[in-house]
Amino acid sequence: xxxxxxxxxxxxxLQRETTYDPQYTIAFAVDIVETDDxxxxxxxxxxxxxxxxxxxxxxxxxxxxxxxxLAKEGSDLLREFDEAxxxxxxxxxxxxxxxxxxxxxxxxxxxxxxxxxxxxxxRKIEIH
Amino acid sequence: MAHLNxxxxxxxxxxxxxxxxxxxxxxxxxxxxxxxxxTPRDYPRLNVSEQVDHFEVTALLPGLKAEDIxxxxxxxxxxxxxxxxxxxxxxxxxHRQERGYGAFRRTLELPSDIAAEKITASYKNGLLHIHLxxxxxxxxxxxAIEG
Numbered sequence: 001x002x003x004x005x006x007x008x009x010x011x012x013x014l015q016r017e018t019t020y021d022p023q024y025t026i027a028f029a030v031d032i033v034e035t036d037d038x039x040x041x042x043x044x045x046x047x048x049x050x051x052x053x054x055x056x057x058x059x060x061x062x063x064x065x066x067x068x069x070l071a072k073e074g075s076d077l078l079r080e081f082d083e084a085x086x087x088x089x090x091x092x093x094x095x096x097x098x099x100x101x102x103x104x105x106x107x108x109x110x111x112x113x114x115x116x117x118x119x120x121x122x123r124k125i126e127i128h
Numbered sequence: 129m130a131h132l133n134x135x136x137x138x139x140x141x142x143x144x145x146x147x148x149x150x151x152x153x154x155x156x157x158x159x160x161x162x163x164x165x166x167t168p169r170d171y172p173r174l175n176v177s178e179q180v181d182h183f184e185v186t187a188l189l190p191g192l193k194a195e196d197i198x199x200x201x202x203x204x205x206x207x208x209x210x211x212x213x214x215x216x217x218x219x220x221x222x223h224r225q226e227r228g229y230g231a232f233r234r235t236l237e238l239p240s241d242i243a244a245e246k247i248t249a250s251y252k253n254g255l256l257h258i259h260l261x262x263x264x265x266x267x268x269x270x271x272a273i274e275g
Contacts, residue, residue: 029226029227029228030224030226030227031215031222031224031225031226031227032222032223032224033220033221033222033223034220034221034222034223035219035220035221036220039223042215042227043227044190044191044227044254045190045254046189046190046253046254046255047188047253047254047255048253048254049253050253070175070186072177073177073179073184074177074178074179074184075177075178075179076175076176076177077176077177077178077183077238077239078174078175078176078236079175079176080173080174080175081173081175081188106191107190107191107192107193107252107253107254108188108189108190108191108253108254108255109190109191109254
């Protein structure tokens with residue numbers, strides 16, 4: 001399965017997607033949940049050092065990339081994963097307040113909180 | 129109950145076929161199916177390397193607490209067990225749910241006995257590193273010849 005197929009369809013048209021070798025690009029697993037106030041994105045990026053993690057929001061596209069680095073020594077008996085680049089893009093709506101976006105990274109799990117702009121929150125209208 | 133057994137048999141067959149073909153071809157890394165909730169392969173993914181006096185095991189285990197990982201060594205086998213718990217968020221609309229949860233257990237057989245009491249492990253950035261020294265009696269010893 002190539003990374004192109006597993007990347008968000010909306011973002012596949014972006015040119016930068018093709019600059020990475022799909023063989024070594026991992027479309028990591030994510031959970032995305034939306035509440036009235038915010039969107040929360042949780043992604044599994046095991047083996048990434050915080051320095052190697054890059055999160056960008058540009059022109060309505062959220063890009064998350066990170067490097068999985070491994071120290072290699074000795075002779076391999078079993079090898080089920082290798083150094084790789086995690087990469088995934090998501091198209092986000094304009095209703096996200098990008099200024100207030102916060103991120104935390106703990107034991108390979110990235111939690112990204114994307115609060116909705118005030119105007120985009122659902123509002124209950126009272127009838128008097 | 130016959131249906132359940134049938135599925136179980138098919139699952140076992142698929143695992144065996146998976147196991148048989150592992151390592152064939154150009155390489156056996158399958159990065160894009162990494163850690164999804166549908167991962168049929170053994171979890172967690174492991175890298176094992178050997179050096180003169182020890183083995184190194186690295187496991188991809190994102191989002192656990194060090195105290196929730198259980199390691200057991202006996203003879204030449206190492207067992208890794210633990211559970212990844214479901215996160216707190218439950219209300220709201222789910223747009224994606226790809227991350228897997230639940231208990232896991234994987235047993236690994238090493239080519240030689242390991243010194244269970246000298247095993248050390250560390251857990252950082254979702255990677256578990258285990259250092260397994262080989263049993264003393266298996267290490268090559270230089271024997272002085274009296275003459």
